[in-house]
Amino acid sequence: MNWLSVLLLSVVMIAGPQIITAIFLASSQEARRSSLAYLCGAGLAGLIGLTVWHFAFHVVRGTGGGQGKPDGTRHLIDWVVLAALLALMVIVFVRRKRSRPPKWMNTLQAASPRFAFGLGFLLVIAMPSDEATMVAVTGSLAGHDKPWWHLLPFLALTLLLLALPLIILLVLGQRAVTVLPKARDWANEHSWLVSEAVILIFVTIVVSDLLK
Template sequence: MNLQILPLAITMLAGPQIMSAIVFVTTARPVRVSVAFLLGVLVATTAGVLVARGLAALLGSAVPVDGESQTASTLGKAIQIALIALLALGALKNYLGRKTAEPPEWLGTLLSATGATAFRTGLLVILAMPSDIVIMLTVGMNLQSHRSGVGAAIPFIAATALVAALPLLLYLVFHKRAITAMPKVRDWMNTHSWLVNITVCGIFILIIASG
């Protein structure tokens, strides 16, 4: 894949996704629920890429390939501009509403999550997030345009899983410090959810603009 793997993976998890991962390492059973969450993320990302690759294959000639026509190129640029404009508006909306912004209510319920709940959360934070769906569609179209199999997306899937695992890895490596630090990070992200959303929009704009 010629995609910028790490930025895409970071964008996949920026927002409620990484906030969920942080919340899980502050629960009574951090390792168990975090591993279940990671499995959910891995399954959802793999399934999403498979579906996206299938949709891109069905589109066939509608997907730009090397040597694409001028019309397709113009359409692609128009779509890029439209996406960038929407993301910029989203970032502006988050900034203007920063004083009243609140994190999703469901994040607070994760402190008492079971392994099954964590697994479902891992599925939903990937498959139910519009930004993640767009990214996976981008990956699928990239695979189609280069006539690559799903195996070529393994670096992207692995990077996404690695980013999702960072809170758990930090917890395991810096156990005592993590126990103190993670709740603070969780609380900061809860109170600055607007800034997290703006950052996500900014990263995605850069990815689209450089695509």
């Protein structure tokens, strides 16, 4: 399993309302505090979700009794990962026509850090696309007997990508007022294409593993 391909799925994790919300918060009244709280909420949700799925897959993997040899359990996990990826492709494709952010995002201009934390947590732990991505990532690593800490670079990269609007704000200052809306519009229009390309790459890798 190519570790780089697993890291690429962090793009899929943040594509959609996750990164759009981060952009809105970076333009809010308490931009810095709310953005940091949002990242903490998303990080906690990601850590919980990845950990739960990791140990669930390792329990399944442990029932195979392969003693280091390829077994049916590993292939079962690969099939689960493949199913999650295909479901994720469908979810991303169906949402591609959402060219405008939901109306509730307009309220983020006055979002408190506490609200931003809860929103970050919910957008990661309760979104079908993120759940499917976490299943794919943890299943792939657990199926190849990778330890839990191998999930941390994936989570770190996901949070780094979510932090880009805040980083832009800190670097550009007032100029970010014109840059962030353009980034938001680009994400609305094109992020689904990037996500589909990344998922397709990962699907190819999983299929190649199944054929071995």
